[in-house]
Amino acid sequence: MIKVGIVGGTGYTGVELLRMLAQHPEVELTAITSRKEAGMPVSEMYSSLRGRVNIAFSTPEDAKLDQCNAVFFATPHGVAMAQAKELLAAGVRIIDLAADFRLQDTAEFEKWYGMPHQCPDILKEAIYGLAEINREKIKTARVIGLAGCYPTSVQLGFAPLISPRLTGGKRFIDTKYLISDSKSGVSGAGRKAEVGTLLAEASDNFKAYGVKGHRHLPEIEQGLKAIAGHDDIKLTFVPHLVPMIRGIHSTLYARILPEAFDVDFQKLFEDFYANEPFVDVMPAGSTPETRSVRGSNQLRIAVHRPGGADTLVILVVEDNLVKGASGQGIQCLNLMFGLPEDMGLQQIALMP
Amino acid sequence: MIKVGIVGGTGYTGVELLRMLAQHPEVELTAITSRKEAGMPVSEMYSSLRGRVNIAFSTPEDAKLDQCNAVFFATPHGVAMAQAKELLAAGVRIIDLAADFRLQDTAEFEKWYGMPHQCPDILKEAIYGLAEINREKIKTARVIGLAGCYPTSVQLGFAPLISPRLTGGKRFIDTKYLISDSKSGVSGAGRKAEVGTLLAEASDNFKAYGVKGHRHLPEIEQGLKAIAGHDDIKLTFVPHLVPMIRGIHSTLYARILPEAFDVDFQKLFEDFYANEPFVDVMPAGSTPETRSVRGSNQLRIAVHRPGGADTLVILVVEDNLVKGASGQGIQCLNLMFGLPEDMGLQQIALMP
Amino acid sequence: MIKVGIVGGTGYTGVELLRMLAQHPEVELTAITSRKEAGMPVSEMYSSLRGRVNIAFSTPEDAKLDQCNAVFFATPHGVAMAQAKELLAAGVRIIDLAADFRLQDTAEFEKWYGMPHQCPDILKEAIYGLAEINREKIKTARVIGLAGCYPTSVQLGFAPLISPRLTGGKRFIDTKYLISDSKSGVSGAGRKAEVGTLLAEASDNFKAYGVKGHRHLPEIEQGLKAIAGHDDIKLTFVPHLVPMIRGIHSTLYARILPEAFDVDFQKLFEDFYANEPFVDVMPAGSTPETRSVRGSNQLRIAVHRPGGADTLVILVVEDNLVKGASGQGIQCLNLMFGLPEDMGLQQIALMP
Amino acid sequence: MIKVGIVGGTGYTGVELLRMLAQHPEVELTAITSRKEAGMPVSEMYSSLRGRVNIAFSTPEDAKLDQCNAVFFATPHGVAMAQAKELLAAGVRIIDLAADFRLQDTAEFEKWYGMPHQCPDILKEAIYGLAEINREKIKTARVIGLAGCYPTSVQLGFAPLISPRLTGGKRFIDTKYLISDSKSGVSGAGRKAEVGTLLAEASDNFKAYGVKGHRHLPEIEQGLKAIAGHDDIKLTFVPHLVPMIRGIHSTLYARILPEAFDVDFQKLFEDFYANEPFVDVMPAGSTPETRSVRGSNQLRIAVHRPGGADTLVILVVEDNLVKGASGQGIQCLNLMFGLPEDMGLQQIALMP
Structure with a gap:
């Protein structure tokens, strides 16, 4: 089982990660952080998860993310790059759903996101998370800057x-x-x-x-x-x-x-x-x-x-929340850990 | 022409008052206040009004509401009762779309709205604005606590x-x-x-x-x-x-x-x-x-x-925004000033 | 594997049966009938099924429903009761999503559905498909009149x-x-x-x-x-x-x-x-x-x-389409065939 | 007062014509036809019109359209061209909301609408109903092929x-x-x-x-x-x-x-x-x-x-139903009869 943590899971990409990871046979979800909602069961915020996902939000301090195999950042821009160095040092692989590791040109990043890039060195090794284009590189990546929606x-x-x-x-x-x-x-x-x-x-x-x-x-x-x-x-x-x-x-x-x-x-x-x-x-x-x-x-x-x-x-x-975000992230996770690419991603669309 | 002012017109009941009063043949809209948006043309916030309503939000100070014949309060609870005394003294009649003058029992008001009532004496003379029930009393009222939606x-x-x-x-x-x-x-x-x-x-x-x-x-x-x-x-x-x-x-x-x-x-x-x-x-x-x-x-x-x-x-x-709020307010206005009750209220519903 | 057929799968309860049964580990979907659409792949009508459900609609004649273990009727009222006798004789168990086997009083049935009941004898043995109330009876039932939404x-x-x-x-x-x-x-x-x-x-x-x-x-x-x-x-x-x-x-x-x-x-x-x-x-x-x-x-x-x-x-x-229809039907199917009651029914709700 | 008839008023452009013409000070609505709904008050189909529009659908025979000054066709393609000749002979001016008089090339018309054009001669004199482009021609037109949405x-x-x-x-x-x-x-x-x-x-x-x-x-x-x-x-x-x-x-x-x-x-x-x-x-x-x-x-x-x-x-x-259809038609009507172009078209948009 791959130990997975989620940073900042109160948004829509967070709940989508929870929905899909809860049904992923090779993933153990160990922590989901939200400083603001620490202590609240995730199912209290998203009643769709009642009876199915039984963990609570925890503070980043309690989450012990450094013991995970992989961590998803479902956070605003700027959070992942602040924590990446430490996690990588602990051997954790990172999948960032925000934009911190997408634009290779730091000047472009600063222009569009209004903040300096905090770790240009890590950015250099980051792989753009679009499996259909970068499949091989993703397999060995330590840091994924997931493609936007x-x-x-x-x-x-x-x-x-x-x-x-x-x-x-x-x-x-x-x-x-x-x-x-x-x-x-x-x-x-x-x-x-x-x-x-x-x-x-x-x-x-x-x-x-x-x-x-x-x-x-x-x-x-x-x-x-x-x-x-x-x-x-x-x-x-x-x-x-x-x-x-x-x-x-x-x-x-x-x-x-x-x-x-x-x-x-x-x-x-x-x-x-x-x-x-x-x-x-x-x-x-x-x-x-x-x-x-x-x-x-x-x-x-x-x-x-x-x-x-x-x-x-x-x-x-x-x-946009699945192939454009959380599902794409899990697709990368599967590639990074040698699992079948579609594991945990077999839900059929809801129609009507 | 009746000179009418609106206090706090940035919400939905405000724009509905504007839409209907702009087509009311006996009303002259003299001011609409919003401290926050003072100076901004109302049509910038509601592009539906472009070319049709040409006034801008003004500060309460600039609005000279005391020169109006009637003032609508399209504000959060608590605003109308803070300004009622002064306006009444100037001979202005008041139509409050919020709850300040609805509940005759001030203890009930405090319980449900979490604030003390500031003018119980004015509350006593206030008429509940539901024309089908209180038509005669509305005609001579100085203060209307308009019925909720x-x-x-x-x-x-x-x-x-x-x-x-x-x-x-x-x-x-x-x-x-x-x-x-x-x-x-x-x-x-x-x-x-x-x-x-x-x-x-x-x-x-x-x-x-x-x-x-x-x-x-x-x-x-x-x-x-x-x-x-x-x-x-x-x-x-x-x-x-x-x-x-x-x-x-x-x-x-x-x-x-x-x-x-x-x-x-x-x-x-x-x-x-x-x-x-x-x-x-x-x-x-x-x-x-x-x-x-x-x-x-x-x-x-x-x-x-x-x-x-x-x-x-x-x-x-x-x-809810017309008969449940702004339209009902204009219905009361018409009664208060001896106009035909349906003046300015003849729009046919939009269907589909 | 339980062999399952669906009669009349072009409606919403039909596609929902397909969506869930396609992911049910103990069900083999053998046929889905629609006289009108015979020959058309189901994924042509419901593109959500593309690449996931690869059967086509067939005529009732080609469907060989008598070789199924169970047949769902996702049809208008009146269809199931016309075919029930023959299927039962072949040892097929029936789950009707329409109203043919809900009302025990045939006079009531006639009054509300405007047609005479064709098989009052089968109606007598039919079990009302609401697992939380009739769980034990459902286990051994040959005919289920599934509870309405x-x-x-x-x-x-x-x-x-x-x-x-x-x-x-x-x-x-x-x-x-x-x-x-x-x-x-x-x-x-x-x-x-x-x-x-x-x-x-x-x-x-x-x-x-x-x-x-x-x-x-x-x-x-x-x-x-x-x-x-x-x-x-x-x-x-x-x-x-x-x-x-x-x-x-x-x-x-x-x-x-x-x-x-x-x-x-x-x-x-x-x-x-x-x-x-x-x-x-x-x-x-x-x-x-x-x-x-x-x-x-x-x-x-x-x-x-x-x-x-x-x-x-x-x-x-x-x-209404899941617990109120197709999911409830699969819940009954699981009970009828001794499977875990929630098999194939573990999808987490989609929110937002 | 201009006497106006509507042919085929059961669709959305029909009810929109009714909504706006009912408030047009220079229009007298004399008839609205629907063979299928003849006898039914229009307000029974569109309850928004209850108390405001009191006519009923009539058969084309009863409608006496030849006594109108202008007739709107809010019909499927093909209807206006079948009736145009007779109405023109009676001095009635025509505004067709369908496509019969839009395409000047009859071969194109046949290709896209799958029917031969019945009156190419009338088509020749028809004016394309887009006031901002053809204002002057519209003023004297006998037949308007109104621009599509x-x-x-x-x-x-x-x-x-x-x-x-x-x-x-x-x-x-x-x-x-x-x-x-x-x-x-x-x-x-x-x-x-x-x-x-x-x-x-x-x-x-x-x-x-x-x-x-x-x-x-x-x-x-x-x-x-x-x-x-x-x-x-x-x-x-x-x-x-x-x-x-x-x-x-x-x-x-x-x-x-x-x-x-x-x-x-x-x-x-x-x-x-x-x-x-x-x-x-x-x-x-x-x-x-x-x-x-x-x-x-x-x-x-x-x-x-x-x-x-x-x-x-x-x-x-x-x-699409107003400037893209019925409103545009009334705009043309105003031009054709020498009225102010915006008469009856002053409704402010409903927002929110």
Whole structure:
């Protein structure tokens, strides 16, 4: 059994880790910390866990995280990097669901997250937690900077088009003019008391936000450059708030280069993801629904080329709290400890 | 033109006052105060008002409320009673949408609202703002303690059964065993940042709250006693939170006394409300929907006696922000200033 | 492995059976029938099942249901009773999710369902599928008439108060004046194209329906009489439609008899359900939420006595498609085949 | 008073016409037809109209539409063109909310709507009902083919960029590569019983649809060509279904041509719509919300140029049933009969 601790489990990614880890056959959950709620059984905050998860929040001091094999950080940005050094020294492996270990450029990190990076040396060895792209590196990683929710959908949606793996390095699309029109349920904003995500404000409503610049933009562009193997990438990223709890739907637009007009893009995607347990390339003509992945670690993709013209439209759906966060974290955990990649991640989506 | 000011207009009842008063032909809105947002155009907070309501929030000092004919308090409890004396001295009439002037018993007020009452003398002259019950008194009132949202639906639902007006003092139902199972949209909780009313918490969900005791219980019982003309009233009141923005649906249960088994309750309700502009007694067998009053000052009632047995079921719907708050306030304003009772209140509900 | 077939799996209870049975370690799903959709993979209708459930709908003829150990009927009323005789003759055990085997009085059945009962003899041996009440009988039953969604919540909510098991036959409440104010998500109406349950009609809205008389009323009263061991039962049942997908919340009202004023009702409920795997009596003061059981077979109950007065308020939540239908069916299946009662039913609710 | 009739008023655009026309000071509503519901008071279908709109549906025969000054067709495609000739002969002016008089190319009409056009001659004189573009022509039109809901948002969003009015014919954007990622509430699908728009299917969900080709695509391209004055237009149009009742949000993407890098696009939009009563160009940096126009005829636009790069992002919101249908129709009616353009269209949006 792998001993696992969770730092900061009061948010939505925390409860999702609990839900899935409680049913993971090779994980022993030893501690979950929350200084503010120390002593409170987790099932008091999330009644869905009553009778199923019987531990209480503990203070970081009582949690003895240094005795874990792995620790998840389901915390605000800045927490993981403050504790990473000590845990690594104790031989603990780290999976950070926040952004501390995502951006390799510390100047970019400071610009977007408004704080200096506390451990650039650890950042250097951190692996970006997106199993479909970095599977081998994740297996031996000590520190995972888990891919963000939007970035997962956008990168996996564009990857087959830009990765040299199947294209042989040939350019298929104009990578200087990528567009991601993304839509997220409000759980993406977390369990924070804010006026903007009240039901009375956000339901029966739709709007864009962060058009000027969203923290996920540099993360996505960094990831796309890594996948493509070149820096010739420019993305316009417009996130929107959908009046629903969970789910991300990214509608990606790419302009096909004349030399790629004859490519069978449906086949390209199917081949690229042929062996992926959690990526489902749907049949041509499909329109994936976010509810088809509600509560599951699955990500579904559909490839369209309307009117046979020069614009590709890629539709991607995922559950932002599962494949976009906690499930993806467990997927990395499984890889890091030599377990089957889908262990504990076999829940079928809840539909309707 | 009646000069009207609004104190504390940043909440939902504030914006509803603005929406309706902006279209009221005899009202001149002279000021809306918010110390916190002073200087900000109201249309910046509520973009629905762009191009239609062109005033900005002002500080209480700048608002010159003492030059108004009437002032609405769309504030938290405790604000109106702190300012009432001075305004009254200046000849301003007051309509308080909060609870400061609802409960005649100051001990009850202190118990439920956790603060001492600051002006028991003014409270004595205050009129309970429920036009269908207190129409004549409202006309000459200087201070209105406007009926709460739930209380409006419960009192108007039970009134025909307990008022001596049409029953001639005969008892029709067991008033010691009244039940109101009430349901409200989340705007009833106001525009406050709270975890419990986030979309991610409150949507796709249903629950009761305040079962142990809700502030509206003493208000309703006081009102029912006044309507009945006796104190033999006992209500069980269970409010619930509905995943919708607006609307209250109260399902009322009353046990018919044997001596009233032959009463035609449908006719009783129709007669009782025959001349009311804002109370719609629907045909027998109807099930009113909250959306049928969305955005309007209408309240709809349906009377049921399932299986012809001894239990009456009264269904009542209203828009909690209109008939349950701001619309009701304007209805009182019209009465106080001798205007047609429905002036500025003729919006048809938005459906779908 | 138990061979299981499903008749009529295109509705919501069908997909829920598939979701849960696909993860049941002792069940082999051999066939799912739909004459209309024969040949279509089930995952084409429910994309949530893609890659997880690989069978297709078949015609009843091709399904070879007579070779199953058990067959679920997830069909409209009237289908199961037409096929029961033949299946029973082949040694197949039947779990009907519709109403064919619920009402023991065939005249009542005809009155509420508008069709004659085709096999009164089989009806006589049918067991009412509510494990918490009929556990022993279910173990050996050949035919289960599974408890309906509302009836499950109402019966399990009143049972501790009226069952002689812990009361010793003493009356605690006035059973002639029971009230159930019940609320259901719209999936309770099934996957039928109807104007009334369109999102544009049912969302941001709340209403009662079926006040004159609902099919579940006779079922509930029959069940309560059986639990109480006497016929002195009268229920007022008012169902409401909540703008959410899943979940039932029943708010039950009962008048405490003077001789029971000193009973510790919280303890009574806790004792009554002490050993039940799927009934959670929450701590005093709790207000259960429907989302706390979303996708799970759990039912949660809270007991209230507002103001210490003579009215008991019992709050009950369940997922109408799981504990109110498919999960309950699998619970019965487990009992019928000597498996652990909670096998395949261990999903933790999805929250948020 | 203008005598107005409505053909086919049982759908959502019908009830919206009723809601607004009932408050229009210069309109007398003389008839509303529905063969199926003839005799039923409209307020029985839409309880929001109880006490406010007192006419009943009538058969086309009884409606005496030929005595109207104007007739709205709120019908499925194909109805208006069957009745147009006779009404025109009687001197009645026609406003068709369906597609019969939108596409000037009858071959295109047949391709997308699957029926031959019955009156190509009348089609020739029909004016496309988009007041901001065709104001003068509308004033004298006998037949209006009202702009569709999506097309209104897309055309008014791109118009300032492509119309020669302010650009002086200079090209600002690459009109061969326009993208509209559009999102609509489900009322856009109408009041038809369909599985896909049930609350249990469409709520807490998000998906694209019609990616292969949507009927509004040829209408939009025709409109953009007319606005631009050239045929060099190519649009990728991807509509999505949002779990809300009303509202359209179109996110438009356009690539700025190098020669236009210095254009002040914010000012361009403000100038272009400076005198429009129903188009609100919001301040730079805004993100318009659909709820800010709920129930109103307003359309709001925000102009973005993320990172100062070469992609323009235009955000447009409207109420699909008002500015996207019925309100727009009344706007045309006002123009046709020489009334103030905003008469009867002054409702402020309902927010929250």
